[in-house]
Structures are given as structure tokens and as C-alpha cells.
Amino acid sequence: MALSPQSNDQVKVVVLSKSFSKDTFETIFKLYHAELLVIAKAYLIVEDAEEIVQNVFIKLWENRKTINVHTDLNGFLIRMTRNACLDHLRKLKRIKTRDRTLVLEQKANYRALADEASFAIIERELSEYISKVIAMLPPKRQVVFVKSRVNGLANKQIAEDLNISVNTVENHLTQAVKHMRSYLQKL
Numbered sequence: 001m002a003l004s005p006q007s008n009d010q011v012k013v014v015v016l017s018k019s020f021s022k023d024t025f026e027t028i029f030k031l032y033h034a035e036l037l038v039i040a041k042a043y044l045i046v047e048d049a050e051e052i053v054q055n056v057f058i059k060l061w062e063n064r065k066t067i068n069v070h071t072d073l074n075g076f077l078i079r080m081t082r083n084a085c086l087d088h089l090r091k092l093k094r095i096k097t098r099d100r101t102l103v104l105e106q107k108a109n110y111r112a113l114a115d116e117a118s119f120a121i122i123e124r125e126l127s128e129y130i131s132k133v134i135a136m137l138p139p140k141r142q143v144v145f146v147k148s149r150v151n152g153l154a155n156k157q158i159a160e161d162l163n164i165s166v167n168t169v170e171n172h173l174t175q176a177v178k179h180m181r182s183y184l185q186k187l
Helices: 022-043 046-062 073-114 116-135 139-150 155-162 166-184
Strands: 003-008 011-016
Touching: 022 046, 022 073, 046 073, 116 139, 116 166, 139 155, 139 166, 155 166
Parallel strands: none
Antiparallel strands: 003 011
């Protein structure tokens, strides 16, 4: 028998055998869903609690062939639910901490940019860094990039000035932009 309830001083004790059936699962769901939902609601808001309980039953079904509960199924499911709720809360805390850190960084950046002296220093340092990154480009690519991005010339005009094809200009620009992105992302 896949599900065998036993009476033990008014406590529901259920022993699962390996690979229980769909009917057994439905019985377990009916017996424990409401109880697990109450437990999850003690930790989380209603929507999250419902999702956690659903996930507990999904895990139970997906792992039915490997789960071997010899003791109290009620305790087993409560433990699964509680652990899932705590994992969810830890995840929310990490997200909240990361968001708070981001907000603090943005405030610090805003204060630095709002202060004209700080802004001038940041602007000068950024300009120097960009110049160094441009200087790392091969000479021909560097000329194409400066003519396009700094001087604002069209690809056709650059091609005529340098006596190269428009495709070559586009290839140089594509490679230069990749190079610039890779170094500027580090900022």
C-alpha cells in the first residue's frame, strides 16, 4: 500500500512507500494543503505562501521515486515548507540588500556629480581614461574611430578621406566599439 495512515495519539502519521501513485498524491494534497498554507502564511505574504506550498507539492511529486519517508509525513512536509519559506526570505533579503546597496551607490554618485568640483575631477579622469583606451587601438582603427565618434564624420566621408572602402570603415568602427565597450564596462 502506498499510503498508510496510522493513529498515534491524535497525530497524523503517514508512511510512504517508494513510487506512490497519483491517487496517493491527491490524497496527500487534500490532507496537507491547507495546513501547509497556514504555515507558509506565517512566514510570507499570501501569494508567495501559495507559490511555496505549490512548489513543495511539485517537489514531492517529482521526487516520489526517491523520497522515502518512514516517519511522520506531516513533519516531513512541514519541514519542507518551512525550509522553502526560509530560503525564499533569504533570497528576498539578498535582493533587498543588493537594491539598497545600489541605491546608496547611486546617491553617492549623484552627490559627487552634483558637486561641481567633484564633477570636474570625475570628468577629467574619465576623459583621460577614454583617451588611453582609444590609444590602445591599432593606428588605422584609431583614426577611423576618432573621425567618426569625435569629429562626427559620416562613414562615406571617412572612406574618401582615408582612401578605403565604406565596408572597411564599418568593420573598423565595429571592432573599435567592441574594444571601447570592453574597457569602459570595467568602470
